[in-house]
Amino acid sequence: MDLLDRDGLTEREFLERYRAGDYERPSVAADMVIFTVTDEEADSYRKLAEKELRILLIRRGGHPYLGKWALPGGFVRPNETAEQAAARELREETGVDDVYLEQLYTFSDIGRDPRTWVMSCSYMALINSDKLELKAGDDAAEAAWFKLSYRLLRERKELAEDGYVKTLEYELKLSSEGEELKAVVARTMTAKSTSTGTDYAIVLNDGLAFDHAKIIACAIERLRGKVNYTDIALHLMPKLFTLTELQQVYEVISGKELLKAAFRRKVADLVAETDHYTENAGHRPSRLYRRNLED
Amino acid sequence: MDLLDRDGLTEREFLERYRAGDYERPSVAADMVIFTVTDEEADSYRKLAEKELRILLIRRGGHPYLGKWALPGGFVRPNETAEQAAARELREETGVDDVYLEQLYTFSDIGRDPRTWVMSCSYMALINSDKLELKAGDDAAEAAWFKLSYRLLRERKELAEDGYVKTLEYELKLSSEGEELKAVVARTMTAKSTSTGTDYAIVLNDGLAFDHAKIIACAIERLRGKVNYTDIALHLMPKLFTLTELQQVYEVISGKELLKAAFRRKVADLVAETDHYTENAGHRPSRLYRRNLED
DNA sequence: TAAATAGTGTCTGTGAGACAATATGAG
């Protein structure tokens, strides 16, 4: 490359002389919503265990939001990508590695961190409860798995000239051994004849730090969307599982009951039979399946 | 909030004393893939015009990548969100405002900008060719609308122990009055029994700056995906349009031919009839529709 | 009248929803 710029410099010369300007720069954090599924004890030994969707939160030990619960995360360092930073945090917090990791959205609202200018590049991770055992409670920071519930609370639609504004308010509840956090997140869709836009806002926030309620809402919606047309839910399953367990996971994610026959047809290509069966179930044993890695 | 931290400070005191640390911070750019659809002149006055999908590129006037073509974009400033920065750039480059704008992905590969540490928070914008007229050629920087073609070039699948690696190579071609840019982008999906990941890489790059070939690939894939289950394509249409024109836009985005009857059934709820018709078409006139803002 | 496109009708197969019927192990 021998092109010369306005100052008569080659690219190499330009780069040698380049000094980062004095523009203010943001800090960029990688924050993660780490999902897992756990069993809730059943009433009777003959009944099946119910499944719960949980996410990992960490209690803040310093200002700001001292004592509130936050998503695990940390700043991206100069010689890593945001994804590597997320993977590093995941390893530090849970000890697990090599799991499903997907970038969600980059939040950059001004003032979202009261200290300084911080953007959050958010990720979603899915880990199965097998791996989970490794790290029950470990280091100094207080961490806990919160049971998650996310449901539509209110739906509003206002017609404007030239379009409408639709607002969906969702209630986010997180609970873990006595702790109960609650938030309401509003998703506003503005449709005009020319443009369309979606915007999240926190309507109510009790116990969560920063704008993390938004990030969690964003993660659940992504998860719910992808459950229906990918094999993403299989990342929440252990090596071997029954189809009923898989169905329970689909149900707890989407918040809907599914019909058994239709469900089995739908996931038929995503799983592969094994010759193993459940034992001592108090009823007919169930065939165990594993994730199908064919197509 | 009267909680005190380890140093006995309230949150207010903490924030008053807070000084941004000396950690190195990245610059964050908002880069945009601006799509539009234009008509290509037909051979005969009786034939319909074909549609072309185009994106806006800007020729770099300084190092690095002097003379190469880059996506419009710029650094996010301290008192704006990344989205506002994208909207601002869009306004500066095209003069249009109030269009469909969607965040795509944040790219943070190390070394993606040879000058310094720069992340790119990328956006996709859709504008219709009506608005386009406003700004044909305007300011100092050389800008041009490039016709876009993106097709699967090669597909490879390698079985590993415990999973497989699938690589899809796409050819990206951009052309505008003599200029012809070409790139090959590989999308690698790694599936193991535990994890799954997707990764983009630039295999070949002729004429595009930075990692912008990746960003463009990412945008096309998002657009192709969403065309099938949202009304996103309507943002590329003028106020009034025929169903055949809309079908052409669907076809040029997805790269597939569609059947007329099925297509009309599919978009029936997304559009609304008007009482206007095309004129002087050299054949039967066509009813004009507009975007339906009902549901 | 011919060319070219607009717009509609209908057959068929696929697949999801719904529900029913049968199977099996623990106790």
Next chain:
DNA sequence: CTCATATTGTCTCACAGACACTATTTA
């Protein structure tokens, strides 16, 4: 034998793919 779940069968309905047919304008 009963409980509770596992697993399979099948009926119906909605809908997309495929193709054909009719309608309407301009030159």
